[in-house]
Amino acid sequence: MLRAHTVEQVRAAEATLLAALPEGALMQRAAHGLAYAVLDLLGGGYGRRVLLLVGSGDNGGDALYAGAVLARRGAYVEAWLLSDRAHQDGVAALREAGGRVIDPPLVEVRRAQRGASKPRRDFDVVVDGIVGIGGRPPLRPDAAAALDAVAGVPVVAVDIPSGVDVDTGELAGSHVTADVTVTFGTHKVAQLVDPAAQHSGVVHLVDIGLDLPEPALEALQPADVAALLPWPDPQAHKYTRGVVGVRAGSATYPGAALLSVAGADCGLAGMVRYVGDPAVVDRVREAHPDVVGDGRVQAWVVGSGSDSGAEEALQAALADEVPLVVDADALEFADLVTGLPAVLTPHAGELATMLGEDRVDVEARPLHHVRAAADVYGTTVLLKGRHSLVAEPGRPVRVTTTGIPWLATAGAGDVLGGVIGALLAAGLTPYDAASVGSWLHGAAATLASRGGPIVATDVARALPGVIATLPA
Ligand SMILES: NC(=O)C1=CN([C@@H]2O[C@H](COP(=O)(O)OP(=O)(O)OC[C@H]3O[C@@H](n4cnc5c(N)ncnc54)[C@H](O)[C@@H]3O)[C@@H](O)[C@H]2O)[C@@H](O)CC1
Ligand SMILES: Nc1ncnc2c1ncn2[C@@H]1O[C@H](COP(=O)(O)OP(=O)(O)O)[C@@H](O)[C@H]1O
Numbered sequence: 290m291l292r293a294h295t296v297e298q299v300r301a302a303e304a305t306l307l308a309a310l311p312e313g314a315l316m317q318r319a320a321h322g323l324a325y326a327v328l329d330l331l332g333g334g335y336g337r338r339v340l341l342l343v344g345s346g347d348n349g350g351d352a353l354y355a356g357a358v359l360a361r362r363g364a365y366v367e368a369w370l371l372s373d374r375a376h377q378d379g380v381a382a383l384r385e386a387g388g389r390v391i392d393p394p395l396v397e398v399r400r401a402q403r404g405a406s407k408p409r410r411d412f413d414v415v416v417d418g419i420v421g422i423g424g425r426p427p428l429r430p431d432a433a434a435a436l437d438a439v440a441g442v443p444v445v446a447v448d449i450p451s452g453v454d455v456d457t458g459e460l461a462g463s464h465v466t467a468d469v470t471v472t473f474g475t476h477k478v479a480q481l482v483d484p485a486a487q488h489s490g491v492v493h494l495v496d497i498g499l500d501l502p503e504p505a506l507e508a509l510q511p512a513d514v515a516a517l518l519p520w521p522d523p524q525a526h527k528y529t530r531g532v533v534g535v536r537a538g539s540a541t542y543p544g545a546a547l548l549s550v551a552g553a554d555c556g557l558a559g560m561v562r563y564v565g566d567p568a569v570v571d572r573v574r575e576a577h578p579d580v581v582g583d584g585r586v587q588a589w590v591v592g593s594g595s596d597s598g599a600e601e602a603l604q605a606a607l608a609d610e611v612p613l614v615v616d617a618d619a620l621e622f623a624d625l626v627t628g629l630p631a632v633l634t635p636h637a638g639e640l641a642t643m644l645g646e647d648r649v650d651v652e653a654r655p656l657h658h659v660r661a662a663a664d665v666y667g668t669t670v671l672l673k674g675r676h677s678l679v680a681e682p683g684r685p686v687r688v689t690t691t692g693i694p695w696l697a698t699a700g701a702g703d704v705l706g707g708v709i710g711a712l713l714a715a716g717l718t719p720y721d722a723a724s725v726g727s728w729l730h731g732a733a734a735t736l737a738s739r740g741g742p743i744v745a746t747d748v749a750r751a752l753p754g755v756i757a758t759l760p761a
């Protein structure tokens with residue numbers, strides 16, 4: 290499991306470790322991890338040109354000590370001090386190793402602020418040690434000007450791209466966009482949650498020995514998905530594996546029925562039932578001969594393309610008192626499932642309507658809003674997007690890191706609802722079903738795409754192949 294912790298949690302774990310270690314040891318661990326990541330990126334140290342942007346805190350200290358390591362490896366290292374309170378021992382270490390330190394007044398920054406110079410491209414890498422977990426967004430003007438002065442040069446962020454909100458992943462003005470982020474002890478929320486996650490680049494975790502509590506955020510890895518998946522046991526029969534029912538689609542939207550069933554019929558449940566408009570039933574049976582009609586189920590999927598029949602479909606599903614997936618048109622009636630075992634699957638626009646918020650604000654603060662929705666409805670909420678988020682009261686938010694932009698295609702959400710329904714029917718909790726289903730759905734999109742465009746049926750078809758490649 291990949292885990293992300295809050296600043297407060299990191300600070301507390303750091304305090305315990307600091308008390309047990311010789312002074313400076315923790316920063317040396319961080320700085321060496323950072324230096325080796327930079328060497329890796331540059332393919333060596335000798336002859337490379339490295340610029341350190343150094344703020345007033347320990348984040349700048351990490352950059353300076355890493356700079357000293359790089360200078361000893363033969364790199365030309367220049368540090369621009371953005372504050373007159375830069376880490377003094379770090380500055381001394383860099384100077385001693387042969388690095389160059391440029392103190393305020395910072396010629397390049399002032400020139401850039403006046404728009405007097407073109408960006409300098411003569412550095413191979415910029416190391417962003419402006420602020421780390423002690424920073425508050427946005428970047429101050431001097432720091433933003435320093436970045437402008439070297440626009441176009443690859444950036445390695447120390448711990449966090451400076452200027453983003455570390456615990457929420459929100460942006461509020463200027464910030465660093467990193468190619469690589471070298472983070473310490475644990476991931477930080479902003480590296481996984483959009484919009485900030487899109488500015489973190491490749492995240493490289495350096496273990497510094499922190500002992501951490503339950504995280505704020507988790508991201509399933511292939512081994513976690515494999516461990517949660519309902520593998521059939523040797524004595525299995527279709528009913529022990531679980532039956533999933535679909536009440537989706539309508540005469541107006543028959544495709545939604547076909548796609549929801551395609552997701553549900555991925556093989557993770559023992560049987561799929563479909564209930565709907567008779568004309569749609571025929572089309573579903575034609576496309577999926579294994580699908581049967583009404584009867585007992587262990588989970589329902591309701592709402593995609595249900596149109597004006599959404600409320601009735603939801604009421605009928607609720608009568609069975611089994612867990613359900615509430616999607617699309619049924620989300621309007623989501624208050625009917627308040628406190629029940631369910632997965633609500635809105636995209637940002639649907640969540641905005643549910644919460645009476647602005648879509649733009651949901652997209653700017655997805656973590657805040659998905660948590661709010663889970664609290665309001667007292668159940669599991671999956672907010673779909675580039676990095677979909679699964680929230681349930683009292684649990685770490687799970688973030689989906691599989692998937693590709695080609696997955697933003699009509700009907701992909703219908704397939705997702707079906708997959709989650711199959712997992713619910715197989716006995717997973719709503720929280721696990723939503724996060725495992727979302728992971729599989731994203732991975733299936735990647736597998737189906739091979740770099741090119743896909744449509745929703747491709748995603749459904751690729752699901753068994755993804756499951757087959759999971760570690761046993
Ligand atoms: N906590 C840990 O476990 C460890 C922390 N280390 C490093 O220490 C960092 C945290 O250091 P600090 O607590 O000193 O804090 P930071 O270095 O993150 O920054 C704090 C300083 O930045 C200034 N600042 C705040 N917002 C700013 C903005 N928007 N623009 C410009 N300046 C701003 C503040 O006035 C303050 O002086 C971590 O991110 C990491 O890089 C590592 O050395 C080792 C382990
Ligand atoms: N930029 C993106 N990158 C990766 N996945 C995305 C992106 N945008 C959307 N998705 C995913 O694509 C699916 C779209 O579902 P949805 O919005 O319900 O569409 P529809 O209603 O047409 O089925 C969701 O699983 C969502 O997480």
Ligand SMILES: [K+]
Pocket residue numbers: 348417418419420421446447448449450451
């Ligand atoms: K930083």
